[in-house]
Amino acid sequence: MGWHENNEPVFRHAFFDTTSVTDFVFKDVPTPPPAYPRERHEDNYAWTPIAVAYEERREAFFAHVIKNPSPRGIKGFFYELVRLYKHQPPIHEEIIRAALTYINDRYDCSDFVMLGIMRLLFQFQESPLLSTELVSEARQTILNFKYWPDEPGIDSMCSWTENHQIMFSCNEYLAGQLFSDTIFPNSGMTGHEKMLKARPRILKWLELRFRTGFSEWLSHIYYDEDLTALINLVDFCRDPIILRWSMMVLDLLFMDMALNSFHGTFGSTHGRSYTREKMSAGKESTTDTAKLMFGMGVFSGLDNMSAVCLALSGRYRLPQVISEIANDYERTEMINRQRMGIKIKEADKWGLNLKNPEDVMILLSLEAYTHPLTFARVFDLFDRYRWWENQFFSMFKSKKLLIDILRQTKLDRIFSRILEKDITRNTREEVNIYTYRTPDYMLSSAQDYRKGYGGDQQHIWQATLSPEAVCFSTHPGHTGDTSAGYWIGSGNLPRTAQFKNVLIAVYRISRLPGIYITNRLFFTHAWFPQDKFDEVREEGGWIFGRKGNGYIALYSRNGYRWREAGEYAHREVIAEGTRNIWVCEMGRAAMDRRFDDFIRSILQARLFFAGEGIRYASPSQGLIEFGWDEAMRVKGKAIALDGYPRYENPYSSAPFPPEEITVSHGQHWLKLDFRRGIRDASGL
Numbered sequence: 001m002g003w004h005e006n007n008e009p010v011f012r013h014a015f016f017d018t019t020s021v022t023d024f025v026f027k028d029v030p031t032p033p034p035a036y037p038r039e040r041h042e043d044n045y046a047w048t049p050i051a052v053a054y055e056e057r058r059e060a061f062f063a064h065v066i067k068n069p070s071p072r073g074i075k076g077f078f079y080e081l082v083r084l085y086k087h088q089p090p091i092h093e094e095i096i097r098a099a100l101t102y103i104n105d106r107y108d109c110s111d112f113v114m115l116g117i118m119r120l121l122f123q124f125q126e127s128p129l130l131s132t133e134l135v136s137e138a139r140q141t142i143l144n145f146k147y148w149p150d151e152p153g154i155d156s157m158c159s160w161t162e163n164h165q166i167m168f169s170c171n172e173y174l175a176g177q178l179f180s181d182t183i184f185p186n187s188g189m190t191g192h193e194k195m196l197k198a199r200p201r202i203l204k205w206l207e208l209r210f211r212t213g214f215s216e217w218l219s220h221i222y223y224d225e226d227l228t229a230l231i232n233l234v235d236f237c238r239d240p241i242i243l244r245w246s247m248m249v250l251d252l253l254f255m256d257m258a259l260n261s262f263h264g265t266f267g268s269t270h271g272r273s274y275t276r277e278k279m280s281a282g283k284e285s286t287t288d289t290a291k292l293m294f295g296m297g298v299f300s301g302l303d304n305m306s307a308v309c310l311a312l313s314g315r316y317r318l319p320q321v322i323s324e325i326a327n328d329y330e331r332t333e334m335i336n337r338q339r340m341g342i343k344i345k346e347a348d349k350w351g352l353n354l355k356n357p358e359d360v361m362i363l364l365s366l367e368a369y370t371h372p373l374t375f376a377r378v379f380d381l382f383d384r385y386r387w388w389e390n391q392f393f394s395m396f397k398s399k400k401l402l403i404d405i406l407r408q409t410k411l412d413r414i415f416s417r418i419l420e421k422d423i424t425r426n427t428r429e430e431v432n433i434y435t436y437r438t439p440d441y442m443l444s445s446a447q448d449y450r451k452g453y454g455g456d457q458q459h460i461w462q463a464t465l466s467p468e469a470v471c472f473s474t475h476p477g478h479t480g481d482t483s484a485g486y487w488i489g490s491g492n493l494p495r496t497a498q499f500k501n502v503l504i505a506v507y508r509i510s511r512l513p514g515i516y517i518t519n520r521l522f523f524t525h526a527w528f529p530q531d532k533f534d535e536v537r538e539e540g541g542w543i544f545g546r547k548g549n550g551y552i553a554l555y556s557r558n559g560y561r562w563r564e565a566g567e568y569a570h571r572e573v574i575a576e577g578t579r580n581i582w583v584c585e586m587g588r589a590a591m592d593r594r595f596d597d598f599i600r601s602i603l604q605a606r607l608f609f610a611g612e613g614i615r616y617a618s619p620s621q622g623l624i625e626f627g628w629d630e631a632m633r634v635k636g637k638a639i640a641l642d643g644y645p646r647y648e649n650p651y652s653s654a655p656f657p658p659e660e661i662t663v664s665h666g667q668h669w670l671k672l673d674f675r676r677g678i679r680d681a682s683g684l
Contacts, residue, residue: 010389011106011155024074024109026098033090037069045282045467047263049295049327054318058311061292062086064299065308070095071301074102074109078116078308079301084124085312091129096120100141106155108392110145111167112305115228117141118174119309122236143184147172147194149385151187156391162216162365163225166205170229173198174236199239204362206245208350210252210674211657213340213646215366215428217271217446218260223253224285227306234316235309244677247316251672251679254293254318255663257286258326259336259649260435262442264296267464268435269446271340271428272457275487279527281467293318294326320683321668325651328665329439332590335500336435336649339656341366343430344373357381367426367456369396372416376407395516421492422514425454425484432644434498440550440588441465445498448641451628452508454517455490456483461503463584465547469533471554473505473526473582477517484517487527491519494582497632499639501586502618504626509578524580526554529571535595540603543573546595551587553602556580557609581614583607591620 032038043064051057066088070076077095084091099117103110117138125135146153147168149160159168175184176194183190189197216222230253233246260268265281276283282298284290288307291297299307310316328334342350344363352359360377368374379396382388388397396403406412416423435444445461454477463471477484477491484491494505507524530536533545543554556575563572575582585602592598601619608615613627625633632639646654652663663670670681 008152008154008386011153012391013105013107013156024107025072026074026077026095026102029098030094032069032092032094036090036092037067040069041067043299045264045298046291046296047466050291051295054293054323057292057295061288061299061307061311065301068301073303074099074113075116075303075305076301077113078305081116081119081124081308081312084120084127084129087129089129093131093134096134097137100137103141103145106146106153106157108157110157111159111164111171112225112228114142114145114171115167115232115309116305118171118178118232118236119312121178122174122232123312139179142175143179143182144186145171145175146186147175147184147198149381149387153186154386154389158392160361160364161222161367162214163219163222163229165201165361165365166229167225169198169201169205170233173202173242174232177236177238199242201358202233202242203245204351206242206249207674208342208362209249210245210661210672211646212342212350213252213256213338215271215341217340217428217431217433218256218266218268219270219272220266220277220284220286221270221274221303222272222285223257224289224304224306227253227289228309231306231309231313231316235313241677244679245674247679248672248674250316251319251322251670252661254322255325255647255652256338257290258294258322259334259338259647259651260433260442260444261290261294261296261326262437262464263329263466264290264294264298265442265464265467265470266290267442267462267470268444269431269433269461270457270459271431273459273488274457275481275485278459278462278472278487279468279470279529290326294323296326317684319663319668319670319681321651321663321665321670321681324665324668325663331650332438333500334435334437334650336433336437336647337644338433338647338649339430339644340433341428341430344368344371344427347373357384366428368424368429369426370416370423371427372413372420375412375416379403379407399515419515421453421510422512422516423454425489425516426456428458432642436498436500436586438501438550438586438588440548440590441501441552441586443498443501443503443584443586445496445503447497447644448495450493451495451506452510453493454484454514455493457489458493460490460494460496461498461505461584463503463552463586465545465550465552466532468529469545469547469550471526471528471545471552471584473524475507475509475519475524476521478520491517491521494524495628497626497639497641499621499624499632499634502616502621502624503584504614504616504624504632505582505584506612506614506626506628507578507580507582508612508628511578522578523574523576524556524582525575526556526560526573526582527571528554528573531570537599539599542599542602544595544599544602549589551589551592551595551598553583553585553587553598555583555607557582557614579612581609581612583614583616585618585620587620
């Protein structure tokens with residue numbers, strides 16, 4: 001730690017563009033105490049529920065945690081909370097101290113770690129298994145932390161994305177509640193003042209999530225962070241409105257997972273995702289939670305903290321209806337259409353004023369750094385919060401002179417509009433999601449989402465037949481494994497449309513130079529891991545795969561070649577060219593008979609391309625027409641790709657935005673009335 005010329009503490013750390021949250025680890029953790037678990041006991045992926053009753057699943061999770069050492073990542077120390085709960089010493093206090101050091105040094109993702117320390121004090125500070133010294137150190141860490149970017153201290157913590165905003169705000173509120181009459185040295189505020197400061201942020205975040213869903217839609221990474229913050233609020237917050245609204249948003253997070261998962265694999269489109277998590281469900285940050293709450297998945301411990309907090313919760317119980325939806329595989333087909341997020345141009349509709357810094361911060365949760373409507377206001381925040389020194393924004397600092405000139409001359413909006421498709425690639429505005437699930441596969445996509453724009457971490461479509469037999473396509477922005485890289489995000493996003501089991505992705509790659517990224521790779525590619533399928537065949541330009549009773553057919557208009565060497569050999573399908581169209585059709589034995597029959601029907605289907613348009617006579621859906629500028633038509637009927645409800649599926653129908661959401665399946669139901677604060681359900 002150093003000091004700035006204005007006497008603010010400066011925390012500088014080596015910074016990197018993460019390829020997965022598992023990259024974040026504690027350093028130099030001392031050896032654990034004697035009799036502490038040393039060897040990792042791997043769990044098995046559960047394709048079907050390990051137990052019907054939640055208490056059985058909970059005990060299975062506890063048993064797994066107790067016999068394992070805390071995982072290496074920054075969320076690993078949460079395992080120690082289970083040992084405290086189950087009174088199973090020894091406790092690895094040094095890994096908890098490493099967590100405190102991580103927070104004290106204000107490393108990025110300190111707010112993740114703080115959630116665990118907050119639970120430690122609220123739930124276990126009286127435990128005889130904890131030393132009084134450690135409890136005292138934890139209390140000091142909470143008192144000294146920087147809870148919002150307007151507080152003293154220059155650092156490189158990310159506090160503005162959707163998940164970080166609720167974590168920082170949750171931590172600030174609960175810290176204030178825990179030490180309501182104490183002065184927090186970093187801010188000079190009392191705990192009570194911190195509660196008053198954080199409360200409006202929490203309430204607005206909860207309201208927008210209920211009414212509009214998540215800008216980090218269906219993220220199998222960042223839902224873990226959201227869940228953990230919310231369960232802490234449910235368990236420890238004394239404000240009845242925050243408590244009730246947090247429970248409701250928790251229900252909707254699990255509703256999202258239940259509707260868009262396949263046998264425990266959260267294999268849907270995602271607002272934010274990373275390479276490893278896309279390719280293997282066992283590496284998803286939500287897989288431990290899925291196995292705990294739905295019975296399917298794996299207790300991986302790679303990057304999860306919400307499962308521990310949910311298992312330790314004394315207040316939250318998942319409504320039975322949501323668990324049953326997650327396990328509803330007797331249904332021949334399930335179609336879920338839902339809308340998430342907001343449009344920045346409609347900010348005032350959601351009570352957001354671009355002249356209010358707090359509201360601009362909310363819009364920044366969409367990562368709208370350089371959007372034409374937010375450009376000047378966001379860089380006002382850079383001045384206000386000293387973000388020019390934040391290493392996340394090193395690219396902006398290198399162009400500060402240009403940015404200042406644009407702001408002073410009022411040319412920022414014109415500049416941003418001209419380069420919008422490149423410099424707003426991070427931005428996540430409204431998305432319309434379509435998921436089609438059968439007993440043997442799932443196909444999910446973001447319909448017609450920001451075609452031609454640069455992509456960051458958005459995952460546009462995926463076909464899922466098992467935890468690792470998955471398929472998706474991207475345009476790689478560069479060869480690295482970072483945002484907009486080889487598999488993460490996109491150089492340019494496609495125009496994608498899906499109708500039931502058929503998906504078409506149309507690509508148009510830009511050759512124009514960019515400020516953020518200039519495309520150097522002029523091909524598209526698909527992930528199709530041959531070794532994860534039971535059968536793979538190639539014929540007539542199609543690639544066919546079978547996993548169990550599920551089938552997939554993939555076609556590239558430009559032809560294709562397999563990667564023959566290296567890490568992605570026989571898993572990566574490459575199609576050269578700046579203009580391409582990928583076609584994916586799914587099938588299953590119950591509908592399409594044998595795999596040979598499915599292949600034969602696809603090969604006999606007429607497929608016609610004209611420019612950037614396609615006419616495909618799908619064996620299952622009939623004639624499908626689509627293109628870069630053409631509407632999707634199925635058998636001549638136009639198919640809406642936007643304007644979706646908040647939810648539309650066999651279990652729930654709610655407008656966008658809703659005031660209440662009702663869910664039902666069989667004998668069970670859930671009713672959420674947000675404005676009146678009513679949460680009622682069967683089976684609770």
